[in-house]
Amino acid sequence: MGCCSSKNGDSKANRIARWRSTGIVALRDSKLKVFPREVLELDRSVRTLDLTHNKIVDIPVEVSKLVNLQRLIFAENLIERLPMNMGKLQSLKVLTLDGNQITTLSDELGLLVRLERLSISGNLLTSLPETIGSLRNLLLLNVSNNNLKNLPESIGSCFSLEELQANGNSIEDLPSSICNLIHLKSLCLNNNNVHQIPHNLLKECKALQNISLHDNPISMDQFQQMEGFQEFEARRKKKFDKQIDSNVMIGSTGLDEGLDL
Known part of the structure; x- marks a missing residue:
């Protein structure tokens, strides 16, 4: 059990390290029902966030921490409203929200x-x-x-x-x-x-x-x-x-x- 836990931990750590180095978080078709909180830990590193075709209902207010975000793609989810503080994403150039319930x-x-x-x-x-x-x-x-x-x-x-x-x-x-x-x-x-x-x-x-x-x-x-x-x-x-x-x-x-x- 300990071995498997360590392996999963390494996998998650590697994924976060990759996101941090590339600035690209791509989680299309990942069957997510909630926003992945670990993304928020990346802070200023993220430039592209693509969560297309999941089942996410809410975008957390803390997304405003991703101040260097340039492309935010939430197409084909179940989002009903955008969070407060979205205006803080001053670097944003692309916002895609097709196919939601806004x-x-x-x-x-x-x-x-x-x-x-x-x-x-x-x-x-x-x-x-x-x-x-x-x-x-x-x-x-x-x-x-x-x-x-x-x-x-x-x-x-x-x-x-x-x-x-x-x-x-x-x-x-x-x-x-x-x-x-x-x-x-x-x-x-x-x-x-x-x-x-x-x-x-x-x-x-x-x-x-x-x-x-x-x-x-x-x-x-x-x-x-x-x-x-x-x-x-x-x-x-x-x-x-x-x-x-x-x-x-x-x-x-x-x-x-x-x-x-």
């Missing part, structure tokens, strides 16, 4: 000012905090498959945003501030209730190459009559031609790339 995001989200990618699809969100506008370095926002009825006006302050995915919600209108997103390249709003989009969108968002609006009560005629449509269409075709010239593999939905109503 109903709300606190205002503290806006403190994660270095965040570049936020993906929280497949949850139970009914709204996003106005503080999301403080995420000036955000490149990707994925809030697909939630229960959102709108996007906050402050989203127009996410000036670096290049890709916005909000498929599978109940969104009816887009805030006028979305026209401020001059770096936006892709806007995906399939399966919503969008009946109109800001009339200046195509004119102001000069980087926009792809709009996807499948299964919304908006017509192609409405879209084509918008100011800036011809310029948008030229960008869309240029992107598509470049894909062809680069011998990019086009899948079954490849021809839907770009304007998709």
Whole structure:
């Protein structure tokens, strides 16, 4: 018994030593029901924490001790809420929370000012905090498959945003501030209730190459009559031609790339 205990202890010690030296804690598909407390002992050593596809319900408040954390991935768990003090993770660049049971995001989200990618699809969100506008370095926002009825006006302050995915919600209108997103390249709003989009969108968002609006009560005629449509269409075709010239593999939905109503 003593031998086995020692062996297990050595195994755990080796694992922690490896985590500490690499800065990467990867525990995907580990059948965990609780957050592994030994990770918290690593303190400033952890840069990536991946706990995808477990059965974790709660993230401990002490996760805020991992102040050098850059990538936090909790996809496919049973998490209902984020802990207080998440805003202390000032080095965080990637936060992935897809496929959980999160109903709300606190205002503290806006403190994660270095965040570049936020993906929280497949949850139970009914709204996003106005503080999301403080995420000036955000490149990707994925809030697909939630229960959102709108996007906050402050989203127009996410000036670096290049890709916005909000498929599978109940969104009816887009805030006028979305026209401020001059770096936006892709806007995906399939399966919503969008009946109109800001009339200046195509004119102001000069980087926009792809709009996807499948299964919304908006017509192609409405879209084509918008100011800036011809310029948008030229960008869309240029992107598509470049894909062809680069011998990019086009899948079954490849021809839907770009304007998709």
